Amino acid sequence: MKRKILFAFIGALLLHILYFAAQLLIGLIQTYFYKPQFAPDPVVLQSEVAFGLVNQGSAIYLLGSYIGVALLLFAILSLKKKGVNNID
Template sequence: MKRKFLFAIIGALLLHILYFTAQLLIGLVQTFFYKPQFAPDTVVLQSEMTFGFVNQGSPILLLGSYIGVAILIFGVLSLKKKGVSSID
């Protein structure tokens, strides 16, 4: 029971790290390949460069999603039968 709970917490942490890393890399690639498109009469240049995303919600949502994913992983691990091997 403790082992499944520990695996669920670690799995949720790894999934969240993977998600935020992917968001950062996508923003970085978009920034690297950015080509401004100017209208014919526009000469204003962009003065800021941003990448990533802006979290508009409450910080409690991050904690809630972490706990929710951990509970979901724990539930999946609990459904798995102990000691049963599919290889005969």
């Protein structure tokens, strides 16, 4: 039981790290291939580059999503049938 909870929290942590790494990679790719669009008239252009995803929510949402994913992974691991070599 403790082992499944530990695996669920580690799995949730790895999924969150993977999600934020993917957001960072997407931001890096968008920044690398950014080409500004120039207007034909002489206006002052602002160049803004979006980097990643801005989360406008509270930090509680991150904690809630982490706990929610951990509980979901624990439920999935609990549904796994116990085999002959499964020692819990």
